[in-house]
Amino acid sequence: MEYNFREIEKKWQARWAAEKTFEVREDPSKPKYYVLDMFPYPSGAGLHVGHPLGYIASDIYSRYKRLCGFNVLHPMGYDAFGLPAEQYAIQTGQHPAVTTAKNIARYREQLDRLGFSYDWSREVRTCDPAYYKWTQWAFLKMFASWYDNDAQKARPISELEQIFSEKGSAGANAACGEEMNFSAEEWNAMNDKEKADVLMNFRIAYQGVTSVNWCPGLGTVLANDEVKEGYSVRGGFPVEQKKMTQWQLRVSAYAGRLLDDLEELDWSDSLKDMQRNWIGRSQGAEMIFKAYNGDKEYDMKIFTTRADTVFGVTFMVLAPESDWVEKLTSADQKKVVDEYLAYAKKKTERERIAETRKVTGVFSGSYAINPLTGEKVPVWISEYVLAGYGTGAIMAVPAHDSRDYAFAKTFGLPIIPLIEGCDVSESSFDAKEGIMCNSGFLNGMTVKEAIPAAIDYVEAHGIGHRKINYRLRDAIFSRQRYWGEPFPIYFKDGIATPMAEDSLPLELPEVDKFLPTESGEPPLGRAAGWNVDGYPIEKSTMPGFAGSSAYYLRYMDPHNDKALVSREADEYWRNVDLYIGGTEHATGHLIYSRFWNKFLYDLGYVCEKEPFRKLINQGMIQGRSNFVYRIVNTNTFVSYGLKDSYETTEIHVDVNIVHNDRLDMDAFRKWMPDFADAEFILENGEYICGYGIEKMSKSMYNVVNPDMVCDTYGADTLRLYEMFLGPLEQSKPWDTKGIDGVHRFLKRVWRMFYDKDGLIVTDEAPSPQELKTLHKLIAKIKEDIEAFSFNTAVSAFMIAVNELYEQKCNKRAVLEPLVILLSPFAPHISEELWAALGHSGSISFAAFPEYVAEYTVESACTYAVSFNGKTRFTLELPKAMPKDEVERNVLENPLSAKYIADGKVVKVIVVPGKIVNIVVK
């Protein structure tokens, strides 16, 4: 009997679906394990071979965990709101809901073919009102909360109102936008609108004016992680800075916890570093400099990490967008300053990046007083200072900061060195080392001593205080687009008012066109009746990350219409044990989700403070493009090895008509009309194509569709091959070479069970040789799966099967455990063989085979081994050996062997004529 993967795979996929094999429910008698894939955005192009890499890995792990007795939650769904569907809708007029549904159906078909063990009864779609009800619900909770910096948690906004009415703003240490000072009396005297405006400054979801990334090409604002090098990540349109009123989430309030809690996560160092970088903690001091603009004095606040250098301040710098600019521009400098502001404003983000290091700036006309020296220094305005970080103003120490140095050199400002022996004639001395000089009471200290000493002084004299600054900004939460969650907020007499929770979901209305209105309002401005009792509803929608921030919670209890997740389900499933997905979400989704989870945790809706315990970033699968070489001005193509003798043009050729770099010439002639009468110059009767590694994309003709691979080789082969390709976390090109090897392996497995007449499995007792092979494999597979080293696991299978095949092993006692081991990797063939062995239930519920230590050696013996007359090592052999045997082994008989003693693996290595060593694990 032949290995007929087509029939086998169809049969078992149908069986799994019919028997709902992978549906799970909470079961306190079993330990839980939650394995999650980052759910895909269903694009119109369908899946290519790169997408399933992570899904295969997570499926292997899920199946493995099931074999180990865990109750495994392994769900899947779709991140279905997003720009591409809307852009497509604008072009074609098709409703995004229609195209999205179509794309989802296509994705599902493709996913099903790969034999994943998802519990589809838990599927979620972010664009489904029953789902986004809970996205809106969470938003309302954030709207109705404030962040208590003392308690380090979110609390209901009603409690803050209470505090204000009793103690005024001094009663709470609340995270806020702009600092406010008012008494209880002042608060109580405010009208509703005034109170609402004040509260808005404290809400976790709030509306405020901020400098945003405005993308004219998409007609919407974007979050920082949606912009790369001045262009939008989606679509690649230029992005500019603009001040606008937008909904925002106070993510910055959670910066400290987001940073600290990284410690306990089992994530890669590089990913944790990316997040640390993004959060950007820096420790320093906030200091006050008195500043005069000629007739008025202000307290100007700056942030510095180098308080020790305050004696070297020779000027101050303001960001052009800073509020201080207006206050500190003197009458006679107003014209120059205005010109500079206009110049700075005109520049796009991209131009600023391109012109990095170009020094520009103007004098404001004001002076500030150094609070330590009493010296008067000029206040300048320059774009090298960022408005969004710190206070938007700095003290400049040109001797010890390279940016200040460049500025001072350009504008001829003084430079005072503060560290003994440093040379600042050519460049600044930025290192935090050396002995202080020219620095009053700090003289003689090292820099490391001087920093805290300076801050102590500043605090003692009321000039400033210690401060930790974060780079993490609040997330801009509104988009001027159609295809997203509507905000359940309406404006009653100008006051943002939440809709009642029981009125949710607020469904996305129909519109005639998916474009902004004539007056420039977002598309929802076109919706008829978009109001509550005549009060207008918010017209922006939520961004993509809204729906993906808590989806892992919804999977725990997807059909609950009373809560995001019930307490019971949450307490059983808790959080994701293993999360697999791409690095591209490092500073977006993975920050927002952690924030969202922490917020819900603060309010007591979830029981874990982190959503994803262990995270693995699978590498990207790149495309491997093939080329043919057309001789210029002809329709003749020359094979790769001969192309240098001709003048040729390189042309991409569809990789699907190339096999192992050999071109299918007939298929090529049919591929495009232009090539119908193509002639070929061959090497050894074949046309060899050139190749290159590029991104997998339609235009390079290098997209490999998993359906194609399933048709030719089967899903099991595809699964094994993707794992065999190399380490999971590494990026690698898709190369069809080698897939035959994996397919051959499966056929060989099949032939161990079947010859041409039928099943050949016997009940004979296995030989020690066969058992050794099997037990080695069991140990190796367990170890490799737990280490996510799937490529070496596949190799281990090949080695074991080669050994068993050579021994013509067809014994049940060996083959049965073998097929269980294989089942996470190649589930279809495993089910088929499992059934052939006479089992009626699914192999998914078999038990992972146990390692049997047949070869355990009882006791260990110790030998001293000498080398060149000196005793070098103590050799512990796992079993007693005569002395001469040891010596013979050491000196004559090179060998390397593994023993098992007391459950430990002991490896003995003997190098010819030299030395013996022993490693105990």
Next chain:
RNA sequence: GCGGAUGUGGUGAAAUGGUAGACACGCCACUUUGAGGGGGUGGUGGGCGUAAGCCUGUGCGAGUUCGACUCUCGCCAUCCGCACCA
């Protein structure tokens, strides 16, 4: 500039500090079947040699060690992230 990762045959890659290159692709030879991208056996880092064998070899240079692809330091190269963050 800062941070992280990686560097091993023609290719994808293996190697708890212990015989480097397992396993697979490709290639070569032989073999089997009535051909259909079939099955099997053997070979395959480089150099020298008919051969047994010898020399050499994990980006470069030092170091630790009886022993280094592996650990330490310094370079070089590639990839990824961040980037005027005071």
